Every structure is written in C-alpha cells, then in structure tokens.
Amino acid sequence: xxxxxxxxxxxxxxxxxxxxxxxxxxxxxxxxxxxxxxxxxxxxxxxxxxxxxxxxxxxxxxxxxxxxxxxxxxxxxxxxxxxxxxxxxxxxxxxxxxxxxxxxxxxxxxxxxxxxxxxxxxxxxxxxxxxxxxxxxxxxxxxxxxxxxxxxxxxxxxxxxxxxxxxxxxxxxxxxxxxxxxxxxxxxxxxxxxxxxxxxxxxxxxxxxxxxxxxxxxxxxxxxxxxxxxxxxxxxxxxxxxxxxxxxxxxxxxxxxxxxxxxxxxxxxxxxxxxxxxxxxxxxxxxxxxxxxxxxxxxxxxxxxxxxxxxxxxxxxxxxxxxxxxxxxxxxxxxxxxxxxxxxxxxxxxxxxxxxxxxxxxxxxxxxxxxxxxxxxxxxxxxxxxxxxxxxxxxxxxxxxxxxxxxxxxxxxxxxxxxxxxxxxxxxxxxxxxxxxxxxxxxxxxxxxxxxxxxxxxxxxxxxxxxxxxxxxxxxxxxxxxxxxxxxxxxxxxxxxxxxxxxxxxxxxxxxxxxxxxxxxxxxxxxxxxxxxxxxxxxxxxxxxxxxxxxxxxxxxxxxxxxxxxxxxxxxxxxxxxxxxx
Numbered sequence: 001x002x003x004x005x006x007x008x009x010x011x012x013x014x015x016x017x018x019x020x021x022x023x024x025x026x027x028x029x030x031x032x033x034x035x036x037x038x039x040x041x042x043x044x045x046x047x048x049x050x051x052x053x054x055x056x057x058x059x060x061x062x063x064x065x066x067x068x069x070x071x072x073x074x075x076x077x078x079x080x081x082x083x084x085x086x087x088x089x090x091x092x093x094x095x096x097x098x099x100x101x102x103x104x105x106x107x108x109x110x111x112x113x114x115x116x117x118x119x120x121x122x123x124x125x126x127x128x129x130x131x132x133x134x135x136x137x138x139x140x141x142x143x144x145x146x147x148x149x150x151x152x153x154x155x156x157x158x159x160x161x162x163x164x165x166x167x168x169x170x171x172x173x174x175x176x177x178x179x180x181x182x183x184x185x186x187x188x189x190x191x192x193x194x195x196x197x198x199x200x201x202x203x204x205x206x207x208x209x210x211x212x213x214x215x216x217x218x219x220x221x222x223x224x225x226x227x228x229x230x231x232x233x234x235x236x237x238x239x240x241x242x243x244x245x246x247x248x249x250x251x252x253x254x255x256x257x258x259x260x261x262x263x264x265x266x267x268x269x270x271x272x273x274x275x276x277x278x279x280x281x282x283x284x285x286x287x288x289x290x291x292x293x294x295x296x297x298x299x300x301x302x303x304x305x306x307x308x309x310x311x312x313x314x315x316x317x318x319x320x321x322x323x324x325x326x327x328x329x330x331x332x333x334x335x336x337x338x339x340x341x342x343x344x345x346x347x348x349x350x351x352x353x354x355x356x357x358x359x360x361x362x363x364x365x366x367x368x369x370x371x372x373x374x375x376x377x378x379x380x381x382x383x384x385x386x387x388x389x390x391x392x393x394x395x396x397x398x399x400x401x402x403x404x405x406x407x408x409x410x411x412x413x414x415x416x417x418x419x420x421x422x423x424x425x426x427x428x429x430x431x432x433x434x435x436x437x438x439x440x441x442x443x444x445x446x447x448x449x450x451x452x453x454x455x456x457x458x459x460x461x462x463x464x465x466x467x468x469x470x471x472x473x474x475x476x477x478x479x480x481x482x483x484x485x486x487x488x489x490x491x492x493x494x495x496x497x498x499x500x501x502x503x504x505x506x507x508x509x510x511x512x513x514x515x516x517x518x519x520x521x522x523x524x525x526x527x528x529x530x531x532x533x534x535x536x537x538x539x540x541x542x543x544x545x546x547x548x549x550x551x552x553x554x555x556x557x558x559x560x561x562x563x564x565x566x567x568x569x570x571x572x573x574x575x576x577x578x579x580x581x582x
Contacts, residue, residue, distance in 0.1 A: 003030055007544060015147065016195075049513070055512055075091060077091070103295055108297060128189070164183045165289055168182065196278065201311060222400060225398055232345050236378070238339035238376075239375070239376060253315060258275060259276075288304070290578055323366040330359065345380055389402065425469050425473075432470065432476075528548070
C-alpha cells in the first residue's frame with residue numbers, strides 16, 4: 001500500500017468511525033523487486049515461527065491445579081471490585097442475589113422473555129438501518145459515508161449476539177457490601193450507533209462550564225487558583241447517576257438544547273434532528289442479559305452505552321448553567337467529572353455562620369433539584385480527597401499529593417508474567433511521570449517514587465533490572481516538566497510524522513517466541529537494506545520515495561486470567577441458572 005500510494009499524500013487521520021479497507025493493489029502494479037523482497041521476508045518469518053520449541057510454563061504445578069479447580073468448580077465466582085481494588089471471590093449464589101436485588105427495581109428494569117428480546121433486537125436493527133438510509137438520502141447527505149458503512153456493518157455483525165451483558169463490581173471499600181452495576185455493551189445491536197452519538201456529543205459535553213478532562217487538567221486548574229481567605233473545599237457525588245437520570249425528561253432537555261440556533265452555530269459538526277433521533281434509538285432500547293434472564297431498562301441513562309458519559313455530563317451541565325452563576329460569589333471554583341463535583345466555598349464577607357449555613361443549604365437544594373437526581377456532599381474543610389489526589393489549602397494555594405485507597409492491593413504485573421518486556425518499562429515511565437505531575441512538593445515526589453520502587457520489588461522484580469528503568473523514567477519526567485506545551489505539541493507532531501513512515505508487524509506475544517529484534521533484523525536485511533542492493537525507499541526511481549523507514553513489532557497479549565475467569569456470560573458456567581434464584 002505504501003509503495004502503490006508513494007506519490008499521494010498519506011492520510012494518517014482516518015475519521016472517528018470507519019471500516020478498515022480490505023482492498024490491496026494487484027501484484028502487477030508493484031515493482032517486481034518489491035514483491036521479491038516481501039516474499040523473502042515472509043519466507044524468513046515462516047521459518048522463525050515454525051521452529052519447534054517446548055513451551056516452558058511460568059506457573060508452578062500447584063498453580064496449574066488451582067486454576068483448573070477454580071475453572072471447574074461451581075460454588076464460587078471470581079469477580080472484580082470497584083475502584084480498581086483487584087479481584088475478589090464470592091459464593092455464586094450470593095453474587096446472583098446481589099445482582100438480582102439491583103435488577104428487581106421495577107421502575108428501572110423490566111423483565112422480558114428471550115423471544116421478546118430477539119424480536120426487539122430485530123426491530124432495533126431495522127430502525128437503525130432506516131435511520132441510516134433516511135439521513136444518507138438527504139441533499140446533501142447529513143450522515144457521512146464512512147460512518148454509515150461503519151454503523152451498518154457493525155450492527156449487522158452484532159446481531160449474532162445482540163444484547164449487552166450485566167455484571168456487578170463489588171464495593172468492598174464500603175459497608176454494608178454493595179455492587180456497582182455494569183453493562184458490557186461492546187457487541188450489542190446499538191453499540192455502533194451509540195459510538196456515533198458519542199462522537200457527536202463529546203465536543204458539546206466538553207464545552208460545559210464545569211467540565212475538566214482528567215486529573216492532569218484538574219491539577220493545572222488548581223495550580224492557577226488563588227485561594228480566598230476563609231475558603232473551604234467540598235465534593236459531591238451523585239447517587240446512582242446513570243439509573244437516576246430519567247430518560248424522557250433528559251431527552252426533552254437535550255433535544256431543546258441541541259435545536260438551539262446558537263448551539264448549532266457553535267457546533268456545526270452535527271445535525272440536530274439526526275442526532276436527536278439517534279439518541280432516542282440508543283437510550284430507549286437498552287436490553288441486556290444476566291445469565292438466562294433478559295432485562296430492558298425502562299428509565300435512566302442506558303447503562304454501558306458509549307454515549308452515556310457525555311449524555312450525563314450535558315444533562316447535569318445544562319442544570320448547572322442555571323444555578324452556578326447565582327452562587328458565583330460563593331463559588332470561586334466549581335468543577336465536575338461526570339458524577340463527581342469539586343467545589344470551593346467562600347462565605348460572604350461579614351455573614352455569620354448561621355447565615356452561611358442557610359446559603360449552603362439553599363445551594364445544596366438547588367443542586368438536588370434536577371428531576372430527582374440526588375447528590376451527597378462531604379463536609380466543607382481544608383483538605384479533600386478527590387479523583388486520585390488529596391487536595392489541601394496551604395496559604396493561598398492548593399497543594400496536591402496522590403490519593404491511594406486504603407484497600408488498594410497494588411497488583412502490579414510480576415516479572416514472570418507472559419507480557420511483552422515493554423509493558424514493565426511503560427508502566428514505570430507512566431507512573432513516575434504521573435507522580436511528578438500530580439504531587440506539588442519535591443520531597444513528596446521522591447517518597448512516592450521510592451514507594452513505587454518498593455512495591456515492584458515486593459512483586460518479585462529485581463532491583464538491578466529496575467534501577468536503569470527508573471533512571472530513564474526520572475529523566476523523562478523531568479524533561480517533560482521542563483518542556484512547554486507548545487514544544488510537547490511539536491514533539492507529538494514529529495512523532496506522528498515518524499509513525500507515518502513505519503509499517504507494523506502484529507503478533508500475539510509469547511515469551512519463548514521470536515524476539516522483536518529478530519523480526520526487525522529480518523525486515524532490515526530482506527526489505528529495507530539488503531546487502532548490495534538499493535535501499536527500499538529508492539526502488540521506484542525517478543526521485544520517487546517509498547515512505548517506509550522502519551517496522552514496529554506490535555505485540556498483542558494472549559488471553560489473561562481476566563478472560564479465563566470472566567463472569568459476564570453466566571449462562572456459560574456450570575451450575576444453576578440465574579432464573580432458579582427468583
């Protein structure tokens with residue numbers, strides 16, 4: 001492909017939703033020398049991967065036996081915990097009971113039969129096809145061809161298993177024990193359309209006054225904030241935000257906003273009626289499975305849909321536009337990440353504590369006056385745990401450090417795990433940079449890096465292997481902090497240009513398979529620079545250059561323990577069906 005289109009501008013930025021092309025140029029349109037080099041390379045690759053090697057397990061015999069027992073037994077279930085606290089084990093019956101207790105809310109969920117679910121999936125797929133046809137046939141077409149093809153193809157593919165899968169993540173950090181309801185929607189019949197809606201809504205959601213992208217952007221805002229005298233910090237958390245946003249009022253509010261002329265001028269990338277009709281299909285048709293049960297969500301944000309986060313962000317953001325300006329003198333800072341609010345409250349000068357408490361109560365009532373969506377507020381104070389930081393008021397500044405949950409287990413990948421070598425160095429580089437970016441004091445950065453180093457040692461890594469990686473990570477973090485945003489953007493653009501001149505060799509990584517260096521050396525010797533022959537870039541002649549400078553070996557992971565013990569598709573497990581617990 002790079003040879004065939006060597007004279008054409010190479011578009012390295014495909015649209016957000018597109019199907020990879022299966023077209024390839026015919027061999028006769030490619031210089032014979034290119035085909036010969038490719039043939040020699042692939043012969044060498046087949047030899048590399050055909051070498052018979054006896055696989056050496058990275059597990060001990062008792063670990064093998066334990067994994068087989070865990071897989072076969074029916075009494076226990078390996079589940080995930082909320083807030084990234086690691087895996088947990090629970091009796092299968094208790095897990096089902098926890099989930100059924102949540103799903104028993106008849107105001108949110110409706111039980112349907114398998115036949116009704118199958119019929120609904122066919123109807124939804126028909127509605128999606130009709131939607132695509134309608135908005136492609138306008139003059140000019142509202143829906144671009146790449147998105148239309150993507151939605152139609154993925155919707156058809158997902159009809160083989162058209163519903164999402166419900167599962168629960170345990171909130172082990174809270175008593176009494178509860179679950180966080182989750183719906184895996186990546187292969188549902190509405191998933192492709194939901195991704196298109198997400199692309200349309202994201203710019204609008206990010207324009208909400210309280211929006212911030214992530215912890216790093218929050219840290220930048222905090223660093224620029226001058227704290228007024230008497231200020232206190234507070235956070236608010238929505239109670240089951242997704243299920244408590246009523247579908248019809250939310251659709252009406254978003255539809256009214258999306259149809260406004262000023263909004264459409266600000267965001268010309270969407271057509272209001274097209275987007276609203278897509279939202280209605282996605283939000284009114286959330287059907288999922290839990291074991292052999294089928295449920296339809298009849299109220300609330302459709303769980304698991306790709307567009308759920310921007311939908312919820314805009315719904316609350318439109319309400320904030322009404323009340324936040326009225327409390328501006330009390331709120332020098334008001335920020336929100338979906339269902340988590342961070343605010344700074346300053347009493348009005350000269351007001352008594354009683355007067356301030358009345359105003360504070362009135363503000364909380366305003367926040368909670370949103371179609372039944374409830375928010376729980378923490379006490380106002382000088383220190384606050386928010387996102388993954390602890391934020392403190394020191395003088396007129398906001399100081400931050402990392403916040404780590406008391407029950408965090410820090411289950412870092414051990415050295416004997418069958419992961420590509422780059423995973424460990426990538427983890428170290430990323431975590432050391434994160435520490436430098438989120439901690440305010442140098443001594444705190446040093447202590448956190450040393451703690452991280454110690455945790456890796458306790459996971460079985462050797463200090464002699466880790467030290468060079470940490471030195472590299474520290475240099476990278478310091479260089480990043482010294483570099484301006486403009487320079488970082490320039491470096492990113494340069495790396496994008498380098499990526500444009502690469503090809504990628506994809507393989508599933510195995511620790512006893514050919515190394516990346518062996519594969520790259522074969523590419524270098526057989527294609528890029530064979531001994532005594534022209535460099536690959538110059539094969540076309542007449543001043544034409546083939547834009548290929550290197551090959552990257554892209555390692556894909558094999559199925560891991562999470563896949564091995566996946567509990568999303570309970571119908572595949574041995575044991576009593578979920579319906580038997582009703």
